[in-house]
Amino acid sequence: MINKSRWKILAVLALFLVMAWFSISREESFYFPVQDDKMTCPKGEVEQKAVPLIGNYTRHHPLFLQLKDYFWVKTPSPYxxxxxxxxxxxxxxxVLAITSYTLPESIQSLKCRRCAVVGNGNRLRNSSMGDAINKYDVVIRLNNAPVQGYEQDVGSKTTMRLFYPESAHFNPKTENNADTLLVLVPFKPMDFQWMETILHDKKRIRKGFWKQPPLIWDANPEQVRILNPYFMEITAAKLLHLPMKQLRKVKQKPTTGLLAITLALHFCDLVHIAGFGYPDSTNKKQTIHYYEQITLKSMAVSDLMNCPCSV
Incomplete structure (x- = not known):
């Protein structure tokens, strides 16, 4: 059976998703309104809705880490x-010396950032939401969730893809657009080492991962970004109320799905989500993701507490 700690995280995640959906988009749970450039931008609305969810909410933290911040640092990270x-x-x-941190001008210059965070849930299957998702200015996807063959349901546009080594697609050019930002979510120092060996074509690291990451990953370093751990801290401390200095045996951590929503709340003027939510716990044969056959029953017999998986 899935242990109590995991169910606790899932319960808190479910509650947050409900709050985020009804307080931000105020739409029915399976409906994306058609996006139109003539629509009035809800400036300040996301901030207003996010403040009750996230204490000391601010939009001033940079999305990605950059090299200059690690020279002559006056306030080093406490965690x-x-x-x-x-x-x-x-x-x-x-790693920062060979990657980048900027946002594309096409996004940076937007007067209104309308964002869709696309989860990997089974509810996207046969949803026909692809065209609606493609109309958003920014589409954020998770891990190695495929696009090819599922465009009618999940769309084809990908502005950012959050991932960690174990969830990286073996060919990042297959499921992303040419200008997609590949955003590394670092969970451990080995994740930085993996990225360095990949981009510098050094001897690959095979130990220290809960699942073997790609040994060949053909990505353009200019498209790679390193997510600011601030957003992981906020997700864990403010939304899940997890201790920042956990014992090594405690493996609780935010999912990449919840992390992506937290990121969007700090970056976008409009946030809609799709493809989130686990199947009902009584239906253990229901598949979890839209693209594979993993069920709650099969997940229960594996140690996914090691896995910061997507929702």
Missing amino acids: ELPYGTKGSEDILLR
Whole structure:
């Protein structure tokens, strides 16, 4: 059976998703309104709705880490990964030297950022939501969730894809657009080491991962970004109320899905979500994702507490 700690996380996640959906989009749970450039931008509405969910809410933190922030740092991070960068500065410097941190001008210049966070849930299957999802300015996807063959239900546009080494698609060019930002979510120092060996074509690291990540990953370094751990900290501390300094045996951590929503709340003027939510616990044969046959029953017999999986 899935242990009590995991059910606790799932329950809190479900509650947050309900609150985020009804307080931000105010739409029925399976409906995306058609986006139109002539629509009035709800400036300030996301901030207003997010403040009750996230204490000390601010939109001033940068989305991605950049090299200059790690020279002459006056206030070093108080936390280790995944909530900070303490102890990982040396390897991080090398990774930041070969990646980038900027947002494309096409996004940066938008007067209104309408964002869709697309989860990997089974409810997207046969939803015919693809065209509606493609109309958003920013489409955020998770891990290795495929697009090819599922365009009618999930769309084809990908502005950002959040991932960690174990969830990286073996060919990032297959399921993304040419300008998709590949956003590394670092959970441990080995994640930085994996990225460095991949982009510098060094000897691959095979140990230290709960699942073997790709050994060949043909990505353009200019498209790679390193997510600011601040958003992981906020997700864990403010939404899930997890302790920042957990015992090593405690494996609770936010999912990439909830992290993506937190990121969108700090970046977008309009946030809609789709494809979130686990099947009813009584239906253990229901598949969890729209693209594969993993069920609650099969998940229960595996140790997915090690996995910061998507929703």
